[in-house]
Amino acid sequence: MRRSPQRHPVRRRWPGWWRLLALTCLLASLIFCGVPIAQAPLVPPAPLDAATPTVAPLLTVRPTLEAAPTATPDPAAPRRVGLQAGHWRSEEHPDEQASLRRFSGAYYRGYDEWELNIIIARETMERLADAGVVVDLLPATVPPGYLADAFVSIHVDGATGAQAATRRGWKLATPFRASAASDALAEAISAAYAQVTGLPEDPLGPSYDMRAYYAFAYYRYQHSIAPETPAVILEAGFMTHPEDRELLFGRPDLIAEGIAQGVLRYLAAYDPTDAAVRAPVGRTLLRPARDGAPLHARPDEQSAVERTLARDERLAPMAETSGWVLVFTHGGNWDLGWVRTEDIEETGEALAPPVASVHAP
Numbered sequence: 001m002r003r004s005p006q007r008h009p010v011r012r013r014w015p016g017w018w019r020l021l022a023l024t025c026l027l028a029s030l031i032f033c034g035v036p037i038a039q040a041p042l043v044p045p046a047p048l049d050a051a052t053p054t055v056a057p058l059l060t061v062r063p064t065l066e067a068a069p070t071a072t073p074d075p076a077a078p079r080r081v082g083l084q085a086g087h088w089r090s091e092e093h094p095d096e097q098a099s100l101r102r103f104s105g106a107y108y109r110g111y112d113e114w115e116l117n118i119i120i121a122r123e124t125m126e127r128l129a130d131a132g133v134v135v136d137l138l139p140a141t142v143p144p145g146y147l148a149d150a151f152v153s154i155h156v157d158g159a160t161g162a163q164a165a166t167r168r169g170w171k172l173a174t175p176f177r178a179s180a181a182s183d184a185l186a187e188a189i190s191a192a193y194a195q196v197t198g199l200p201e202d203p204l205g206p207s208y209d210m211r212a213y214y215a216f217a218y219y220r221y222q223h224s225i226a227p228e229t230p231a232v233i234l235e236a237g238f239m240t241h242p243e244d245r246e247l248l249f250g251r252p253d254l255i256a257e258g259i260a261q262g263v264l265r266y267l268a269a270y271d272p273t274d275a276a277v278r279a280p281v282g283r284t285l286l287r288p289a290r291d292g293a294p295l296h297a298r299p300d301e302q303s304a305v306e307r308t309l310a311r312d313e314r315l316a317p318m319a320e321t322s323g324w325v326l327v328f329t330h331g332g333n334w335d336l337g338w339v340r341t342e343d344i345e346e347t348g349e350a351l352a353p354p355v356a357s358v359h360a361p
């Protein structure tokens with residue numbers, strides 16, 4: 001409908017050149033403050049698009065603990081928990097973990113996994129600190145022999161290709177040789193995380209890679225947790241799946257709440273004076289009982305022989321089932337495989353990083 005000039009007397013008093021100048025200034029100010037002109041009209045905010053990440057990395061965050069040995073925790077002191085933001089500052093890995101420097105983890109549309117991990121870890125830290133827990137916010141590099149009442153490594157997963165549309169859910173793993181305290185920590189976080197976030201569990205479950213996570217590998221690296229530190233690694237969900245991403249990117253506070261509630265439930269039932277509950281389970285360092293003992297792919301005589309073992313090798317035992325032991329060859333290529341119990345013998349030597357150089361040729 002055309003409007004009569006009489007109902008807008010002001011407009012008639014503004015010369016054409018003045019209105020043009022005012023419009024130019026308005027456009028210029030919108031451009032310089034970075035607001036796209038197309039969004040200048042007031043519109044209701046769009047609902048969260050699960051395809052669009054809404055987080056930004058916290059580049060000012062620093063680890064709260066530098067890579068130095070930690071003291072034995074005092075049972076009378078507040079509980080101490082290490083929260084590791086997976087892959088954070090991975091370029092700082094020490095020489096013994098030089099190959100890990102380039103592992104930046106999962107990614108999605110320009111976002112690296114650590115950018116999400118650090119947000120979740122920070123939110124979890126705030127919740128634990130509010131409950132009186134002393135928290136070490138740890139980067140990818142773990143202080144040598146890190147000792148605490150719990151260590152939680154926070155990661156998110158990613159899938160590529162056709163799997164990106166279907167793989168989803170969280171999973172949790174304890175180290176190999178898990179102590180009773182590690183099992184209790186895993187149980188508490190699993191229950192709370194599922195309950196608080198409503199996310200499904202990844203039906204494929206944790207991998208051996210998770211259980212052999214480098215930060216757990218006190219038998220391989222100096223920069224790792226102490227064997228007595230109860231520990232888990234969490235893959236909080238898939239950043240490549242739209243429904244997981246809606247929560248990971250849109251509600252990191254809920255993700256953190258699930259982790260924090262789990263840790264607090266675990267701590268409520270934890271007795272720091274009970275050393276037995278923190279002791280890892282398993283044999284000491286092993287050696288083959290004979291030259292040429294086979295290292296099998298599975299605990300099954302019919303499974304592939306990965307290689308044969310030399311009598312003077314050392315084997316780090318990870319897990320055991322009837323008649324078979326899962327071992328890492330200690331040093332060199334760190335082959336993982338199964339040996340029959342009659343093919344091994346105990347050395348009585350403690351599980352520790354090899355004395356020789358850990359740098360395989």
Ligand SMILES: [Zn+2]
Nearest residue numbers: 086105155156
């Ligand atoms: Zn990761």
